[in-house]
Amino acid sequence: AQSVSQHNHHVILSEAASLELGCNYSYGGTVNLFWYVQYPGQHLQLLLKYFSGDPLVKGIKGFEAEFIKSKFSFNLRKPSVQWSDTAEYFCAVMDMEGTYKYIFGTGTRLKVLA
Amino acid sequence: DAGVTQSPTHLIKTRGQQVTLRCSPKSGHDTVSWYQQALGQGPQFIFQYYEEEERQRGNFPDRFSGHQFPNYSSELNVNALLLGDSALYLCASSFFGGEGYEAFFGQGTRLTVV
Structure with missing residues (x-):
């Protein structure tokens, strides 16, 4: 069965620290990859997405992610976090060979200390 | 353009x-997932x-059912509610068939069963 693993469940950083959140998936076929953010009390917002092409994708708010096909990974990075980045982050994979449904990881709760 | x-x-x-929950898709969209x-x-x-038919289903019991209307809006019905x-x-x-089959999420319905 397809699955998505987010290794860090809770992360606490100080402002200006660098961020890297891990995401690995298990599926051998073609996938689209996404990172979503959910601020407290708000709905899911798309941070960035990868469909094809350059494996390094840039998203909103200074976030970027790198798709490494050989490692089945799509890690999220940000060079310098801000207090306003405090939120929950979800990695998601879409199977592009039939179901077109999203499979989400369990999320990483990020807290940035001012 | 409403989302x-x-x-x-x-x-x-x-x-x-x-309970019945309702969803109106983004303009131009024809597929709804819950x-x-x-x-x-x-x-x-x-x-x-x-196209008004259930195309894919996850691992949820038959108590969860849905419907899509000709205008693409959708309902989610849950019978015999459990605390869970x-x-x-x-x-x-x-x-x-759109780019990447990317989906756009609503703000959600928070259901509390007591």
């Missing part, structure tokens, strides 16, 4: 009751509707 809209935003029901997000978890795929059905229910719409 994905869901109603109601919050709902409290008693065990054993039935997800359940329990507290502290990532969204889980319930089912997907396209308390969650945020997300609707996502997409255009079948």
Whole structure:
């Protein structure tokens, strides 16, 4: 069965620290990859997405992610976090060979200390 | 252009009751998917509707059913509610065959079963 693993469940950083959140998936076929953010009390917002092409994708708010096909990974990075980045982050994979449904990881709760 | 809209935003029901949640897709979208997000978890795929038919279904019991109308809007029905059905229910719409089959999420309906 397809699955998505987010290794860090809770992360606490100080402002200006660098961020890297891990995401690995298990599926051998073609996938689209996404990172979503959910601020407290708000709905899911798309941070960035990868469909094809350059494996390094840039998203909103200074976030970027790198798709490494050989490692089945799509890690999220940000060079310098801000207090306003405090939120929950979800990695998601879409199977592009039939179901077109999203499979989400369990999320990483990020807290940035001012 | 309105995005994905869901109603109601919050709902409290008693065990054993039935509930109906509603979703209007983003303009131009023809596919609606429903997800359940329990507290502290990532969204889980319930089912997907396209051309008024259930196209895909996740691992949810038959108590969960849905419908898609000719105008592409959708309903999620849950019968015989259990305490464990308390969650945020997300609707996502997409255009079948659109770029990356990317879906757009609504703000969700928070269902509390008491």
